[in-house]
Amino acid sequence: MTEGGFVHLVGGGPGDPGLITVRGIRLLRRADVILYDRLVNPSLLAEAGPHAELIDVGKSPDEQDGHTQIEITALMLDRARTGATVVRLKGGDPFLFGRGGEEASALAEAGIGFDIVPGVTSALAGPAYAGIPATDRPRASAVRVLTGQGAPGVEPSPGTERETAIVLMGVKTLAHVVESLQADGWPAEAPAALIEQATTARQRTTVATLGTIADAASTIGVNAPAILICGHVVNLRERIAWLEKRPLFGCRIMVLRGETRARELISLFDEAGAEVVHVPAVSFSRPTDWSNADPKLDDLGRFHCIAFTSANGVDYFMDRLLATGRDARALFRALLAVIGPATAAALNRHGLSADLMPDRYTATALADTIAARSAPGDAVLLPRGNLADNDLPRMLQERGFVTAPITVYRTLPGPNLAERAQAAIEWGVDAIILTSPSTARNLVNALGERAAALDGISFISAGPTTSRGAEEVGLHIAVEAAAHTASGIIEATREWARGRR
Numbered sequence: 001m002t003e004g005g006f007v008h009l010v011g012g013g014p015g016d017p018g019l020i021t022v023r024g025i026r027l028l029r030r031a032d033v034i035l036y037d038r039l040v041n042p043s044l045l046a047e048a049g050p051h052a053e054l055i056d057v058g059k060s061p062d063e064q065d066g067h068t069q070i071e072i073t074a075l076m077l078d079r080a081r082t083g084a085t086v087v088r089l090k091g092g093d094p095f096l097f098g099r100g101g102e103e104a105s106a107l108a109e110a111g112i113g114f115d116i117v118p119g120v121t122s123a124l125a126g127p128a129y130a131g132i133p134a135t136d137r138p139r140a141s142a143v144r145v146l147t148g149q150g151a152p153g154v155e156p157s158p159g160t161e162r163e164t165a166i167v168l169m170g171v172k173t174l175a176h177v178v179e180s181l182q183a184d185g186w187p188a189e190a191p192a193a194l195i196e197q198a199t200t201a202r203q204r205t206t207v208a209t210l211g212t213i214a215d216a217a218s219t220i221g222v223n224a225p226a227i228l229i230c231g232h233v234v235n236l237r238e239r240i241a242w243l244e245k246r247p248l249f250g251c252r253i254m255v256l257r258g259e260t261r262a263r264e265l266i267s268l269f270d271e272a273g274a275e276v277v278h279v280p281a282v283s284f285s286r287p288t289d290w291s292n293a294d295p296k297l298d299d300l301g302r303f304h305c306i307a308f309t310s311a312n313g314v315d316y317f318m319d320r321l322l323a324t325g326r327d328a329r330a331l332f333r334a335l336l337a338v339i340g341p342a343t344a345a346a347l348n349r350h351g352l353s354a355d356l357m358p359d360r361y362t363a364t365a366l367a368d369t370i371a372a373r374s375a376p377g378d379a380v381l382l383p384r385g386n387l388a389d390n391d392l393p394r395m396l397q398e399r400g401f402v403t404a405p406i407t408v409y410r411t412l413p414g415p416n417l418a419e420r421a422q423a424a425i426e427w428g429v430d431a432i433i434l435t436s437p438s439t440a441r442n443l444v445n446a447l448g449e450r451a452a453a454l455d456g457i458s459f460i461s462a463g464p465t466t467s468r469g470a471e472e473v474g475l476h477i478a479v480e481a482a483a484h485t486a487s488g489i490i491e492a493t494r495e496w497a498r499g500r501r
């Protein structure tokens with residue numbers, strides 16, 4: 001075995017990023033190099049570590065502009081030989097029509113260590129998301145999974161009344177696939193369905209019979225990737241179909257919010273049936289220079305109020321308190337003010353609760369709320385990020401307070417933002433959620449000259465400050481959330497989706 005190098009052949013699932021395995025995600029987070037396929041959801045790349053090398057080895061169906069299988073294998077061997085931990089991320093399951101067997105053989109032959117992480121295959125997940133079980137007691141007691149691109153001489157075996165046939169890679173050769181199924185004993189009236197882009201926002205299911213499906217497909221314009229499923233189980237779709245019933249089904253939403261804070265938003269989108277492509281556009285780190293903040297921490301007793309305007313502000317402020325040998329008890333004198341519920345929740349996580357929170361989550365409302373509980377001349381400490389604007393300090397000064405803004409964290413572009421954003425745009429997003437001015441600015445900067453690719457995508461903003469920041473970098477906001485919260489953003493997206501239909 002080569003020193004250290006190792007390849008994990010990982011199944012990335014059929015499209016919905018929630019359908020990768022726990023082990024798959026764990027390996028993605030640790031990989032030095034990720035070689036990913038065209039059918040892999042770009043959200044999964046958001047799991048990569050900040051220093052991972054991401055390589056798109058997507059083969060287009062005609063292998064014109066993409067990498068050939070030989071090139072992919074060579075690249076994989078090459079990276080592994082440098083000692084890297086490589087994740088070879090493949091659509092669906094690597095060993096079901098995924099050429100995983102060939103890649104594993106090449107690794108074995110080269111003496112490079114590898115393992116296989118099975119994935120949820122589109123062959124079963126696609127029908128499941130279309131409300132079609134592969135087997136069903138009265139209707140089908142066997143399943144046959146076939147390819148429409150069979151190597152010459154390999155023909156499907158005879159179908160029977162009580163079977164299900166599932167055909168992958170069968171769109172281009174659909175007429176031929178239908179013919180050979182019929183030659184093998186499938187009747188023309190057998191129920192058949194084509195499921196395109198299964199488990200994603202673009203999922204579309206066309207139901208017909210084996211005899212009519214090819215005509216239906218050409219009328220409707222069915223495109224790869226799609227799955228053909230044939231058998232009596234198809235009739236169950238009428239009763240079981242579920243995905244299409246969700247309010248945000250059909251919406252592919254790009255979420256730019258940074259790693260941890262995105263979680264709530266993503267799960268609410270998920271519940272509403274939207275497909276989320278997560279591309280963290282911001283990341284955070286400690287400041288390199290504390291000379292502006294530390295003297296204030298030495299003198300906390302002087303502040304009548306500490307006003308937090310973000311959950312990050314709370315976390316990094318508390319982190320610095322601990323790092324400098326203090327803890328939450330150092331705050332006992334001050335009133336703790338927060339701009340909104342997410343910031344209040346951050347305080348709670350540190351065993352503290354907010355004394356003041358405005359009804360509206362804006363700088364003006366926060367300044368008024370503080371003013372109502374303070375006297376002119378009182379000092380207000382403002383722990384914040386390096387990019388925070390001057391609105392709140394100015395408003396507090398206008399109300400007669402002494403303000404001390406301190407930088408407790410830095411906002412940086414998300415890791416590999418350019419590649420990730422590009423992959424997401426190619427995947428085809430309908431709307432992008434902007435949650436702060438820096439998400440907008442970083443996205444536009446990362447795309448650089450390719451920012452024209454954003455034309456035709458709608459932008460949904462979390463609130464007025466974000467909208468202003470977005471307009472400044474040339475992004476036009478379609479809908480602005482009434483409340484700067486995860487559910488406010490979902491509500492705004494539903495409003496946008498209603499306008500779209």
Ligand code: SAH
Nearest residue numbers: 015092093098121122168169197198225226
């Ligand atoms: N290893 C993959 C299959 C790769 S072959 C798996 O286990 O899913 C590629 C074929 O898979 C496509 O031509 C199509 O038939 C099917 N496929 C993959 N993803 C799909 C999706 N999201 N929707 C419909 N078909 C899909």
